[in-house]
Amino acid sequence: MKPARAMTSPARTGIALACLALLAAVPFVIPGYKTSLVVEMLIFATLAMSIDLLAGFAGRVSLCHGAIFGIATYVVLYHVTVAGGSPWIGVLLGVAAATAAAVIFALLAIRTSGVYFLLLTLALGMIVWGMCFRWTSVTGGENGLRGVVVPAWLAPPTVFYFFVLIVTSLMTFLMWRFAHSPFGLTLQGIRESDSRMRALGYNVPLHLFVAFTVSGFFAGLAGALYAFFNSFVSPSTVALAQSVEGLLMVIVGGVGTLFGGLVGAAVIIALENIVSFYTERWPMVLGLMFIVTMIFAPEGLLGRGRALLAQRRDRNAS
């Protein structure tokens, strides 16, 4: 998981700006339904990147981020549609609830690693799902909660699109800063060998705890955005499938690349929507795509792209 040779900083900024410009053109080039698809991609990309913070940098693959994401969605919808509160307070509460859940999950999970971490987070996610499913008086059971959450001025598709674009860009930047800070480097050290990091005097559990909480915070923000976007939440939003989908986006895009989450979310959501139009066997096509990715680009699409670029640069240099 060595990072490909680092690009120069202006080049990186250039690429980021080009991506942003491209995304900003979306509502004018493909208005209507397709814009809403891109909104969904952006929201799920944020979730995927929050998973990648843990999986790619700290080496802890979580299966409960879908649940953390969904907790925020539930709280926002509950606050606005049932309790009749303001959407912005709802967002605050939602993100706070998701972060609080992440704190609790972190306390329980950070002592483990590898497959035990995977199983423990899976179990924690299932608990959230079980609660949402059974606590009918609050969560509406499997029928979920419904209602328009998004404030009226934000509701027009183009306005909402730019709102989501700005928020997710900011989040992406923050996550990138976080991952490339000294703290992020320490996490990478923990990923490679936590015993060595401990020997070097780093407080490994504390680092993991903070990483988990921060990652939960971002997942919660994505979840709050999703409440605005979807106007609906049901246990399927906190289900294991949601966590797995987020993880698959990371894997397809490239674990440890951070922006791979963006690529993965775009590819998976686009495929789901395009392929399902032609065949009801679309999960099979999706499965095949995963297999092909695993065989030919095990480092993910973005990871593979970077590796190819680096190869070419090496060839040119020699």
Next chain:
Amino acid sequence: MDRRKFLTSASAAVAANAVAPLLPSASAQSGPIRIGLLAPLTGVVASGGKEMVEGFNLFWDQHGRKIAGREIEITVEDDASNPDTALQKARRLVEQRNVQMLVGDLLANTGLAVAEYVKSNGVPYFIPIIAADDLTQRKRIPNVIRIAGYSASQMPRPLADYAYHKKNYRKLVTISQDYTFGYEQCGGFCQTFTELGGSVVQQFWQPLNTADFSPYLAQIQSLNPDVVYAMETGADANRFIQQYANFGLKGKIPMLGAMNLTDQSVIRTLGPECEGIISSAQFCEGSDAPATKKFVAEYEKAFNKLPSLYGFSMYSGAMWMAAGMTAVDGNVEDRPKFLDAIRKVVLNDSPLGRPVRLDMYGNPIYDVYIRQVKRRPDGKSWNVPLETVPNVSQFWKYDPETYMKQPSYSRTFQGIKKS
């Protein structure tokens, strides 16, 4: 252009002009009527979803996919038995395919998600399968209409009445899947049954996809009630009926079922173990009514199986939509007028053979069959009618406004009257 060609084309033009005034005026709108059909083609209820599409298409194929002079264009989308996917697909159908109306979905949560979406944009959405009570009760949406469908608590009530009065059952145990559809059906049954004077000994709520029912069956046996009311769908229904028989309870403790317990989609694959179960529904594939017989024969010919509730409801739903479209001369673009026409439809020629209309809240009123599973001479199981309870609305014998003041059915509220 040679002379002969000129003659044929000219006469065709004249003929077209002559016929045109006779056709319903389709001038205000052009192009086909686009219908978005949402059905779970993958996921836990995929088999039901396929039958939904079959039933819906069967009607339109029989009618040349044309109504009131306009072509019918149906776009099928898979909701994957998942509300988020359903919502996404509904958006796609409306915003990208520009469908004029949506129809379908099977699971209540998928339907509720789509209903919330159309609430904001006014697209007509028809739900022949979604039974969630509140969609036509406490949380009505004007453009969501349950044509040819039923609400969950509507059907068990006449069955409870039958159980109390005709069968003299007094002590009841219910077993149901642990989700809203189950709460609503059991609630309907228990409320009616206890208000008549019966008592509920115990209610079991088992998780969806229970493989082994023996813990519940053992408890049912030791409670020894007069009757068991079972609310199971799909594979759970299959397993429950089989294990009930294997456990030796069949023939000892009579079993009543929600309509989905003995739906064709379940009993199609079962043997003698399902015989004798009594349930209640608006549709009964073994009915003698000529219209039902005709429909069942056509369906069997087309798909080589007896129609399930899914196939039947979507077929009738299509018929209902066609009646509404004819009433507005195909002008479905005028939404208020179209919705109004749909609400006023009295469906005389449905496979039920009896007129069906909506109540004021957008839910059909039916003559409900009390029906029992029997063997057909060719060995297939089907439901045959025992008796008919006329004019059953979703409010049974209650005043609608008073009824809607009580809470929705849930695990904790089953409307049970303490005696």
